[in-house]
Amino acid sequence: MASHSISVLNALDNARTQWYHVTAIVIAGMGFFTDAYDLFCISTVSKLLGRIYYFNPTSNKPGKLPHSVNNWVIGVALVGTLTGQLVFGYLGDKLGRKKVYGITLVLMAICATCSGLSFGHTAKSVIRTLCFFRFWLGFGIGGDYPLSATIMSEYANKKTRGAFIAAVFAMQGVGIVFAGLVSMILSKIYLSNYGGLPYKKERVFSTEPEADQVWRIVLMLGALPAILTFYWRMKMPETGRYTALIEGNAKQAASDMGRVLDIDIQADQERVAQFHAANEYRLMSSEFFRRHGRHLIGTMTTWFLLDIAFYSQNLTQKDIFPTMGLTSKAEDVSALREMFETSRAMFVIALLGTFPGYWFTVAFIEKIGRYYIQLVGFFMMSVFMLIIGVKYDYLKNQDHKWTFAALYGLTFFFANFGPNSTTFVLPAELFPTRVRSTCHAWSAASGKAGAMVGAFGIQNYTQDGNVHKIKQAMIFLSFTNMVGFLCTFLLTETKGRSLEEISGEDGGGYPETQMTGKNPDHSRAEHNWEDDDSRAYG
Template identity: 45%
Template sequence: MEGVTPPSIVSITIAIALIGTVIGQLVFGWLGDQVGRRRIYGLALALMVASSIGCGFSICRTRKCVLTSMCFFRFWLGVGIGGDYPLSATIMSEFANKVTRGSFIAAVFSMQGFGILTSSAVTMAICAIFNRVSGSPGPLVRTPESADLAWRLILMIGALPAAMTYYWRVMMPETARYTALVEQNIRQAVKDMEKVLDVSMNEMNEDIDQILPDPPSYGFFSMRFLHRHGRDLFACAMSWFLIDVVFYSNNLFQSQIYGSHLPPRTQVNAYQDAFNVAKFQAIIAICSTIPGYWFTVAFIDRIGRVKIQMMGFFVLALCLFAIGIPYYMYWNIHANAGFLILYGLTFFFSNFGPNTTTFIIPAELFPARFRTTCHGISGAAGKIGAIIGSVGFLWASQNIHKREVDHGYHQGIGMMTSLVLLGVTSLAGMVFTFFLTRETMGRSLEENETEDVDNAVSLFTSLRNSSERLHAPLNAVAAL
């Protein structure tokens, strides 16, 4: 059909960015433990900015050339985004105290919601401007010449907010936990804490080197790591995998809703069509996505990670069943306000639930020397689930729809099957969480690695007691 991108092209453009994200999470996660959080943090951002500009700054105009260029830069954009996951979560977890650590990490992750809203606003603004300047071309003008510039601007503007944060990323100190427990450099850790606490620590005892933690006693590829942390790593990876299967499929389900609640694409031009889609996404973000994130910020250190994750999976399953089971008989014909409320709740309880907690828990469960590596592995498992969910959902809906049309069946049956399967996947996530995931609320990071507890506690106790004048601010450090 003219004006409709073939499913194969859509699948490639979606999958290539997610494959890059998988690689970025694994590679940058490993580098974060080997080289340091701060050094790699700036590199991930630089890669994101350059790739975002590259996505829009394609020098070619033919469709094949543009798609090839887009896929190339989307891959590297995915690598940068993937690297940002383990580093952002770990840095925040290592700077925060155990009382408010969950809220702080959730607040970092919740910025995605505002990013979605901002991107929708930018898209709406550019489309409105170009539509007005071009004289509001009619529906028959599907792709006006100026549209080539519009989509490039939308992509490149996304690099600006990220670029504005680069200075603060490269100037931030390394986390004291990494410096002390991984690099074994207590004096540098003290200097880094001085920057964070904004107090002088010149009165520290000269014998501080005597409390240097013992070197690591086992490696990542060892039976001891498998015995101590294998279950935690499997739980984090599996939970993230299952929620991303559901979450990314659910995002693609929006395309099925556009036809019922937006003007038909045959009646609008390219600018108006993009404006309407962005407007719909902004409404979803304001009404469900962003509130879901901030409910997690408010309650995660009161209710706990495991309870919120189980609740999110359970309610998400209920909503998907409520949409999916009657979809063939009712929603496919009467996609009214009740349908939109149920669909909005799927985003709310994804974010006030496993979509956020799966980002938080891996940053709290593992010892400092493996923290970003394990977070990267967990996130990579999630993005593999995202590939299966998004590409699989796209092809399944296309193939089922074609088969139903060929045999004269109602097209809603295929969508009903897909939604019910997503509900079952959510229930599986709840079961895995109940049996495998450990609660981290109210516990220090070191309490998850018993071998290092005595060393870490003695380190922070010494820092606290070394100067009466610093007693109050160092209490916060001792609570980490």
């Protein structure tokens, strides 16, 4: 049974790109904008928190968050994100994408606001309250990963599906840029009110009275895009694929998608029932692992390995930012000036290195393909990290700052024009409708586990700033990227094919596992599909 025998699936696969697709990208993408802003803005205010709540009057140094406290403040949202991915991914398959899609935004809006309202009688109570709300903020963010990817993949046509999913994820880059920009603007405004630049000598060591307001405003502004998007997200109908193939309601699916695409679609209730009956195997069944186990291992391992490296890339920030003249020593600037410089550095790196890579993926994913973009990205990240690791002493020298900056920026560029984007796209395409959200969630959660290895394991190892340890860590990260390169061979190209053909739901067995790295545009007539059918269904 071919997927094109069901009218609603055929209509979705072959629909012309229209305004509704753009609207869906914006609605789903604004969730990722919020996700990125909320996750990354904490980096711009964490030093400010140390200045405010951990200043020791007897010390001759600015206040600083203890290492363990800093880990909790930055890392607790990652723990929440991993948990949210697993929970909402499962619910997205069991209850429907739309039913739980709005919950994630509500949770993000409430917890972003409450994070900024973290109060307490002592420094510890403030930080504990902040960590509590950032865990639940991460929980909501985690739900956005599988739901946004799945919804976009099930709405898109097969010719531009990869670009649409990548565009949703690319809003993460916009969110990172805005996290730096907003923090930079706010700190600059308060600095001007406080006395402007340059500082008087007696103010250098100070923490401005307004500093406690600044970090709270930065965190609370993360609620704004979630609030603005909620109404439009609730107006989106359930995806036609879920309504037809999981709920078995062909009439409702045809009505919803017909209204969205502005065409008449036949219900095909009998064909939908047959399709549903042919794909009833469970997620943890031997049938699932026979058909899709290799791909699930591939998506989980590559995302895990990528995030070890991606979340460890700030190992060298303490050296590259001062080398480029973007930041000063903490002892030489006031609290808000330090925040301004940290935010400015983050903004520059994100705008020039991180941001372009996302949109290169959007532009070229349907031309080059997911598979080759991921291979090239992992390989180039490995090369650049190896060079940084081997030549770290040389690159730290002021005379070689542009070489250092170029290598650092290119590592970010090829992460995003590479596996950081494709690991998000591929799990939304490779798996059957009935388990698509859950499999994407497992893959994403595996990535967040890698992020914790990077954020807690590798960065803890190098926390003393020992150059030899940093060199070892960078060489190790180069190795993990090469392992990610090799694990990519477990996957396959998905461009130009319907979701049902890729997953084998259309009765084609599991041909995608036999086509790793091959051109997916070969016609079905070039392969003995009848043999595959007999193997799949006995």
